[in-house]
Amino acid sequence: MEDLRATTVSDDPVQRRDLMLLERAREGDLTAFNDLVVCYQDMLFALVVRMVPDRDQASDAVQEAFFSAYRNMGSFRGGSVKSWLSRIAINAAMDTQRLRKRRPSEPYPELEDETWQPPADASADPVTTSLTSERHRVLNAALAKITDDQRTAIVLYDVEGYDYAEIAGMTGVSVGTVKSRIHRGRLSLRSLLIDRMDIFRG
């Protein structure tokens, strides 16, 4: 049987590096695993914090994701290490959401996550930059208020660019459910933003 890793090793230097690190980690090299952690911790945190807009909870979810990845290194069956880690992080984020549902505390903070704010472009018009920033701020606040399932589906589809089938696979629901969550999520966002739609229409 063809080794999946062998087909991908030569393609992408980043992937080649990831596979080598993972291979060494599987042989017991903790430094190699920690190198992988360093490579992907920022990306995974940026991903998870959009699904779990509480930075502490998001951090815990990412930590749990790396624990899980370390425990389950043996289950990696080739392909992209980044995608594998992303899937684990998304699952950890969903676990955190479920835990939060069982023990509801306070609503998500609205403005803690600055990753929604686009970086300021030096050449951009200050008015445009300000308007874009305000749009993102308002959008972020609204996203924090919709349901976890809807937010997860919207983040994965609209922001991260996964397709319906991929999201269905990651979240363990049908494609129809994913679509419905996205559409209902957008309707909820519109209801929350109805008084501020002027800044989006402009």
Added chain:
Amino acid sequence: METAGHEDPALAIAARHALHDEELIAEFATDGDAVEDAERARSLIERCVACRDLHADLVAIGGMLQAVEKAETVAATQTAPRDFRLSIETANRLRPGSAVLRLRDRLPAAIASLSRPVGMSMASLGVVGLLLGTLTLGGFASLGSAPEDNGGVTAAGSTPAAGATAGPGEVTGPAATPLGSMRLSFDAQATAAPATAPLPPAVTEGVPMVRGGSTLSALIVAGSAILLIGGVALLTLGSRRREPVPGR
């Protein structure tokens, strides 16, 4: 015009729009012509002002969401608030495929922590069982010997339904045990009956019960002795394990 002249046009639009499928509009705003019922969605958007506004808003929101940077892009400029690298201790704890090894490592400690309370419980049960067994055995033994002293007839002490014992002499018998005291009360009632009266069958049926009871008591004593020995052994084992091992 579909609405009556005296109605508020905005109200009429809202009333009509309430019957429209907003999710279909949302689907159309996301997937466009790929939607199965795209024709109906387009028709709604053309005919209904509220549907048109909804569609425009949803397209704007979708565009805004898609303009948000991907996590990978964000990671290039922003760092996570924590370092998620694993320490050696954590890695050892999480080591893949080491469940059996971890269990093996933890087993002695688990045994040590359990052996003392379990041993104590077993020893206590053993002592109590020994006491009870000895007492009941003594009681049955005296019941078993009573018929010889009193013409071979007695009632089982544990079966008050048997009615009465034959001889008044038993009143002065070994009444120190609970069974003995029970027997004493029966005997006191029985003194009213003449010693030579024919015995009912229920009285003579008690004899095998005495034998069975004494066997049970003997079993209790033996079991209790085993419990006591096991408990003491566990206690000793637990005490030894708790002693610090040199070199650790």
